[in-house]
Amino acid sequence: MTNITILIIGAILSISILYLVRKGKMHGPYATWWLLVALSAIVLSIFPQIIDWVAAKLGITYPPTLLLVLSVSMILIRMLTMDMALTRKERKIRRLTQKMAILEDALNNQESMITRNNTPPESVKKSQVG
Amino acid sequence: MKTLIVIPAFNEATNLTRLLPELIKTVNFDIVVINDASTDDTAQVVCEHGVKCFTLPLQLGAWGATQTGIRYAARKGYSQVITMDADGQHLPIEVNALMKRYRESSNNVIIGTFPSRLSYLKKLAWKFFKFLTHIKIEDLTSGFRLYDKQAIQVLSSKQASMLDYQDVGVLLLLLRAGLTINEVPVKMKDRSDGKSRVFSSWLVVLKYMVQTTTLCIANIGKRRTQ
Numbered sequence: 001m002t003n004i005t006i007l008i009i010g011a012i013l014s015i016s017i018l019y020l021v022r023k024g025k026m027h028g029p030y031a032t033w034w035l036l037v038a039l040s041a042i043v044l045s046i047f048p049q050i051i052d053w054v055a056a057k058l059g060i061t062y063p064p065t066l067l068l069v070l071s072v073s074m075i076l077i078r079m080l081t082m083d084m085a086l087t088r089k090e091r092k093i094r095r096l097t098q099k100m101a102i103l104e105d106a107l108n109n110q111e112s113m114i115t116r117n118n119t120p121p122e123s124v125k126k127s128q129v130g
Numbered sequence: 131m132k133t134l135i136v137i138p139a140f141n142e143a144t145n146l147t148r149l150l151p152e153l154i155k156t157v158n159f160d161i162v163v164i165n166d167a168s169t170d171d172t173a174q175v176v177c178e179h180g181v182k183c184f185t186l187p188l189q190l191g192a193w194g195a196t197q198t199g200i201r202y203a204a205r206k207g208y209s210q211v212i213t214m215d216a217d218g219q220h221l222p223i224e225v226n227a228l229m230k231r232y233r234e235s236s237n238n239v240i241i242g243t244f245p246s247r248l249s250y251l252k253k254l255a256w257k258f259f260k261f262l263t264h265i266k267i268e269d270l271t272s273g274f275r276l277y278d279k280q281a282i283q284v285l286s287s288k289q290a291s292m293l294d295y296q297d298v299g300v301l302l303l304l305l306r307a308g309l310t311i312n313e314v315p316v317k318m319k320d321r322s323d324g325k326s327r328v329f330s331s332w333l334v335v336l337k338y339m340v341q342t343t344t345l346c347i348a349n350i351g352k353r354r355t356q
Binding site: 087090091093094095097098099100101102104105 | 164182183184185186187188190194197198201202205288291292
């Protein structure tokens with residue numbers, strides 16, 4: 001029964017991921033990771049003996065431990081890489097914010113210079129008309 | 131030899147109305163105020179004094195604001211940057227003391243220090259950080275500093291953008307780049323208005339201590355980059 005449950009979970013997960021990619025709500029590397037998770041759930045639910053076989057090779061007496069340890073460590077690794085990605089994003093945001101402030105000031109100066117340069121010809125025109 | 135004075139400011143309109151006229155009168159360097167997403171009329175006050183003002187669209191904190199000025203200095207080819215607080219704690223007249231020490235010594239960074247302002251707890255915290263990092267400077271947190279061209283290059287780097295506070299992390303980065311730091315005692319005024327950004331509440335202090343300790347420990351034994 002459990003195998004069927006896991007198979008269903010894996011199937012729903014993979015369909016959801018494909019749906020999210022289709023809707024543009026998840027992109028590239030993230031989608032690949034989650035599809036791999038879904039795929040391994042499906043494979044393990046169809047061939048649960050894989051776990052028993054690997055556990056026996058590694059000398060683990062109670063195979064489900066292997067599954068739990070592996071999944072928890074995968075989650076931890078994923079969280080670590082997420083924080084690394086967040087740090088990169090934070091750095092980019094900070095530098096963009098700084099650059100934007102500098103460029104905005106330069107743009108304002110340029111605009112005020114252009115308006116200043118444009119005023120004299122207009123006044124000249126007016127005086128010619130007058 | 132162009133010098134830029136960088137003043138990070140968050141809601142410092144009242145203090146800046148007092149500081150800017152005095153600063154303009156005392157020194158003839160270029161001045162730039164970095165408005166760290168203030169909610170009062172800091173930007174307006176700065177513009178009224180005819181001083182350049184950068185307004186950050188997102189709040190980056192004291193160091194993020196200061197780095198904006200340093201990056202601008204790097205872009206425009208300034209040879210020195212002097213940073214000072216907007217709250218009037220650092221006296222404009224003391225800018226000359228920094229410049230004098232800079233010309234006399236051959237150091238890359240000059241820090242204006244006022245050790246007697248420290249409370250017992252702050253001294254203890256700094257002793258701890260000095261023990262962890264082997265930085266031999268009296269006043270770690272003073273924001274009254276002069277950076278030369280090499281220091282400007284180091285501090286405008288991407289790596290420096292990840293720092294959260296301008297004290298220990300900045301000093302470690304500078305020392306690792308092989309730059310030398312000197313300090314000069316200056317007079318400082320008590321904060322005329324507003325609170326210290328770092329030592330404002332116990333929770334903030336705790337966060338600061340934990341983050342800075344992590345940074346110090348992570349930097350133990352790191353080689354010089356240049």
